Amino acid sequence: MRNETLDLPRRMLMGPGPSEVHPRVLAALSRPTLGHLDPAFVRLMDDIVHRLRTTFQTNNQLTFPVSAPGSAGMECCFVNLLEPGDSVIVCINGVFGMRMKENVERCGATPIVVEDAWGTAVDPAKLRAALKANPAVKTVAFVHAETSTGVQSDAAALCAVAREFGALTIVDTVTSLGGIDVNVGAWEADAVYSGSQKCLSCPPGLSPVTFSERAAARVKERRTKVQSWFLDLSLVMGYWGDGKGGGRTYHHTAPVNALYGLHEALLMLHEEGLEQAWRRHSLTHRALVAGVEAMGLKMKVDAAVRLPQLNLVEIPEGADDATIRRRLLNEFNLEIGSGLGIWAGKVWRIGLLGQSATPAYVLACLTALEAVLHASGARITAGRAYAAAHAVLNS
Amino acid sequence: MRNETLDLPRRMLMGPGPSEVHPRVLAALSRPTLGHLDPAFVRLMDDIVHRLRTTFQTNNQLTFPVSAPGSAGMECCFVNLLEPGDSVIVCINGVFGMRMKENVERCGATPIVVEDAWGTAVDPAKLRAALKANPAVKTVAFVHAETSTGVQSDAAALCAVAREFGALTIVDTVTSLGGIDVNVGAWEADAVYSGSQKCLSCPPGLSPVTFSERAAARVKERRTKVQSWFLDLSLVMGYWGDGKGGGRTYHHTAPVNALYGLHEALLMLHEEGLEQAWRRHSLTHRALVAGVEAMGLKMKVDAAVRLPQLNLVEIPEGADDATIRRRLLNEFNLEIGSGLGIWAGKVWRIGLLGQSATPAYVLACLTALEAVLHASGARITAGRAYAAAHAVLNS
Numbered sequence: 001m002r003n004e005t006l007d008l009p010r011r012m013l014m015g016p017g018p019s020e021v022h023p024r025v026l027a028a029l030s031r032p033t034l035g036h037l038d039p040a041f042v043r044l045m046d047d048i049v050h051r052l053r054t055t056f057q058t059n060n061q062l063t064f065p066v067s068a069p070g071s072a073g074m075e076c077c078f079v080n081l082l083e084p085g086d087s088v089i090v091c092i093n094g095v096f097g098m099r100m101k102e103n104v105e106r107c108g109a110t111p112i113v114v115e116d117a118w119g120t121a122v123d124p125a126k127l128r129a130a131l132k133a134n135p136a137v138k139t140v141a142f143v144h145a146e147t148s149t150g151v152q153s154d155a156a157a158l159c160a161v162a163r164e165f166g167a168l169t170i171v172d173t174v175t176s177l178g179g180i181d182v183n184v185g186a187w188e189a190d191a192v193y194s195g196s197q198k199c200l201s202c203p204p205g206l207s208p209v210t211f212s213e214r215a216a217a218r219v220k221e222r223r224t225k226v227q228s229w230f231l232d233l234s235l236v237m238g239y240w241g242d243g244k245g246g247g248r249t250y251h252h253t254a255p256v257n258a259l260y261g262l263h264e265a266l267l268m269l270h271e272e273g274l275e276q277a278w279r280r281h282s283l284t285h286r287a288l289v290a291g292v293e294a295m296g297l298k299m300k301v302d303a304a305v306r307l308p309q310l311n312l313v314e315i316p317e318g319a320d321d322a323t324i325r326r327r328l329l330n331e332f333n334l335e336i337g338s339g340l341g342i343w344a345g346k347v348w349r350i351g352l353l354g355q356s357a358t359p360a361y362v363l364a365c366l367t368a369l370e371a372v373l374h375a376s377g378a379r380i381t382a383g384r385a386y387a388a389a390h391a392v393l394n395s
Numbered sequence: 396m397r398n399e400t401l402d403l404p405r406r407m408l409m410g411p412g413p414s415e416v417h418p419r420v421l422a423a424l425s426r427p428t429l430g431h432l433d434p435a436f437v438r439l440m441d442d443i444v445h446r447l448r449t450t451f452q453t454n455n456q457l458t459f460p461v462s463a464p465g466s467a468g469m470e471c472c473f474v475n476l477l478e479p480g481d482s483v484i485v486c487i488n489g490v491f492g493m494r495m496k497e498n499v500e501r502c503g504a505t506p507i508v509v510e511d512a513w514g515t516a517v518d519p520a521k522l523r524a525a526l527k528a529n530p531a532v533k534t535v536a537f538v539h540a541e542t543s544t545g546v547q548s549d550a551a552a553l554c555a556v557a558r559e560f561g562a563l564t565i566v567d568t569v570t571s572l573g574g575i576d577v578n579v580g581a582w583e584a585d586a587v588y589s590g591s592q593k594c595l596s597c598p599p600g601l602s603p604v605t606f607s608e609r610a611a612a613r614v615k616e617r618r619t620k621v622q623s624w625f626l627d628l629s630l631v632m633g634y635w636g637d638g639k640g641g642g643r644t645y646h647h648t649a650p651v652n653a654l655y656g657l658h659e660a661l662l663m664l665h666e667e668g669l670e671q672a673w674r675r676h677s678l679t680h681r682a683l684v685a686g687v688e689a690m691g692l693k694m695k696v697d698a699a700v701r702l703p704q705l706n707l708v709e710i711p712e713g714a715d716d717a718t719i720r721r722r723l724l725n726e727f728n729l730e731i732g733s734g735l736g737i738w739a740g741k742v743w744r745i746g747l748l749g750q751s752a753t754p755a756y757v758l759a760c761l762t763a764l765e766a767v768l769h770a771s772g773a774r775i776t777a778g779r780a781y782a783a784a785h786a787v788l789n790s
Contacts, residue, residue: 008655009435010427018651021428029652030425032405033416033598035730040404067600068463071625071647099624106622197648203428205462205600205650227501227622229494230466250735252466253592255600256413257424258653260403335430340645 011329012356014365015337016147016310017175018197018204019353021261025202028264029257036254044263045240045254051266052208055177055200055274056192058184062211062233064240065262067255070174070195073207075103076231077170077191080211080219081139084108088139089130089167091115091122091158095148095341096172100141107227112137118342119301119312122153124161131165140167145176147198148340150312150349151305152180159187168214174198177208178269178354179281179309190215196258199281199309201354202265205258265354277354281308284357287392288350291366294388295373296381300347309357311350312343319378321345324369327376332368359393406724407751409760410732411542411705412570413592413599414748416656420597423659424652431649439658440635440649446661447603450572450595450669451587453579457606457628459635460657462650465569465590468602470498471626472565472586475606475614476534479503483534484525484562486510486517486553490543490736491567495536502622507532513737514696514707517548519556526560535562540571542593543735545707545744546700547575554582563609569593572603573664573749574676574704585610591653594676594704596749597660600653660749672749676703679752682787683745686761689783690768691776695742704752706745707738714773716740719764722771727763754788 013020034041045064052063066073078100082088086109090101093116104111114130116122122142131137140162144155155171162169168190173182178199184192190212197204211219211233219226219233226232230252238249269277285308289299292313300312315321321338325348328334337349350365366385374382408415429436440459447458461468473495477483481504485496488511499506509525511517517537526532535557539550550566557564563585568577573594579587585607592599606614606628614621614628621627625647633644664672680703684694687708695707710716716733720743723729732744745760761780769777 008426008429008439009433011429011433013428013430015430017648018428018430021652026425026427026652030421031403032421033408033413033592034403034406035408035410035413036599038404038406038724038730044403068467068625069647069650072463072467075623075625102624106620106624195648197428203650203652204431204648205653225501228470229497229501230463230470252464253412253590253599255464255598255650255653257416257421257598257656258600258650261652329433335433 009333012334012361012364014351014356014361015335016349016351017195017353019201019351020355021201021203022268022355024268025261025264028260031257031260033256036256037248037250041256042248044259048259048263048266049240051270052210054270055266056182056184056210057186058210060184060210060212062216062237064209065259066207066209066231067252068207069204070193070207072231073193073195073209074099074172075228076209077193078103078107079226079228079231080233081168081170081191081215082107082109083222083224086110086139087112087134087137088141089114089127089134089137091127091142093120093122093149093151094118094143094146096143096146100172119149119151121151121305122158124154124157127158128161131161131167138167139170141170143172144182145173145307145310147175147310148343149301150307150310151301152176152307155189156187159189163188168218175307175310178277180278180307184210188212196262199354200265200269202261203258205255206262281352281357283393284352284359284362285309285311287359287362287389288352288366290392291362291385291389294381294384295370309351309353311352312347313350314347315345316373316378316380319373319376324372324376327372328368334365334368362389404728407729407756407759409746409751409756410730411744411746412590412748414596414746415750416596416598417663417750419663420656420659423655424598426652426655428651431651432643432645436651437643439654443654443658443661444635446665447605449665450661451577451579451605452581453605455579455605455607457611457632459604460654461602461604461626462647463602464599465588465602467626468588468590468604469494469567470623471604472588473498473502474621474623474626475628476563476565476586476610477502477504478617478619481505481534482507482529482532483536484509484522484529484532486522486537488515488517488544488546489513489538489541491538491541495567513544514546516546516700517553519549519552522553523556526556526562533562534565536565538567539577540568540702540705542570542705543738544696545702545705546696547571547702550584551582554584558583563613570702570705573672575673575702579605583607591657594749595660595664597656598653600650601657676747676752678788679747679754679757680704680706682754682757682784683747683761685787686757686780686784689776689779690765704746704748706747707742708745709742711768711773711775714768714771719767719771722767723763729760729763731760757784
């Protein structure tokens, strides 16, 4: 043990999350702690709930941040909506779909997998076929923005197919919320979770969730208790309230300072405007792609399905994955992400999430990557990335 | 929604938690966010693990903070150690024992309750009788420091009885860790959880846990998967490491900034020294009791079982619970806790947790309480509390 206060480096966070946290949000984290039932804190909770509804584009009453990271938000959706013996269609096109399947199994339910290849979107036609073949299915789960592949699926279309068959939907928007259009109201999605550390640009540790009235009704009609006391919606909502200023019941002690940070981050997002934030993500994404391609590197997935906020770049011949990432980290204080699962060692994941989606970060990333790759003897075209990205940013 | 940054009051936190957070810890929270796999962050994780072992007084390899509040730490212990069909003895002498029973049921196990009256400690003789009568029991759960009643039980004795019968123990030290002696090594306790927001004086949101080798072996021998993916020890430990500098596997994204705070709080606790911190809690407790009794108020539980860090004071005749607490909050920025469960409306819970256990807080609390009670027409003796507490503090 070192008997000293932390001496931490200052990184540029351009991996798959956490993303850059703005000094305003960092400052909010360090406000004096209030009691979790203090009237001043309860007002803040109400404001967070309103702002999350705005961000998810929904009027869902049951909207709040789970007091734990995105994986717990995922689990919150599954343990509340499923009961043992249920059949659930899980659409898998990457790591986080696989994690959904794990959740289904651990609820004692039976997953029916609709699989699409890594790097492709979930296919609504396959989902329809699976629903036709399995009339007992009451729940469909899919990932809107696959963090392992950088692919977005058509959430509106998938929710519409599920609705045709009377199935409720569980939708992972961990990486999408705040970066691209997440319209829970228009999609009529039923249980949706996200994370604080992606396009909302908070530190990790909170998972915003929202549940439709259909989802709330299903929770009320459960024959069995929710297997998690901590994540039981019927109990958690006694604390987060009915949205009408009703009384608060102690459930667990909320992570007060983390919620200060979430509030400030949502405030900043709304000051900018949701649509302006999406445009910023799109612009910086196009600039990054222009620079990457000007170097002769290849984007891993088709332009039609790319997430602007998470860019998968193929590792070029002659470049060693770990060495390049280590040099970027040690020499430039720049973090980019490694590949996950079957794509480990084959791609880098460059995040333009939330506050990391800025022209300065794009240019710094491109020039650092170019320099390190060039010096390592990788086969790239040097000297063109900056101008290519610059042209897009000024277009 | 108010379009503005937070304007929050500055409270003196003397409820049952969260406790006062030191400015050093608040400042640590606002350090720039690092990636959860950044080598600089991994070094910090190692340091936290070492410091938690020191704090729990154990060499247990499986020691780390769960990325969620104490309730999730509780659930982590139960879902990993229990399997459906298990019989579990749950000792109940307050609200948190009842929550343990809920956890047992939600794991599909059968709770056998050993009940003691509110305000009394768990009786080792009753536990022994229950273990004799139920030879199939493999697990015993009890609360070391009951936050609802301010009572401490004899953890060493209870663990010894459980061991006689070959049962593993799950021990709640949420309110005790850092305030009184918690000696996991000497107790030979098996699964122990705590919370960040009590005597460790961090913001709420983290739950330190530690598991013995016997507990780890039981997790390895499970016939069924742990029902929570998020809390599955076999997965979480791939991230927190083997304590020997081995590789880290991504599981969930750790709450990076909250962990900065925990690190700084543990550093402060170790600078002071565990035993000195216990002495400080004891001294401020005796001063508070002297002042409370000099006012003619009554402590709710016997001196022999009182927790120094959580003081239950009977609400005197003529005093309205909510009015008094509201005046303390609004006029003095002082938060004290209300009663829970069957003691709601009958007691106040005055916390001297961690950084709140100071002479200044004791004196401020006593004088404010005396003034408000006196002005409200409650039957108390005014003018003596300050001198009585002062005498103890200077003894």
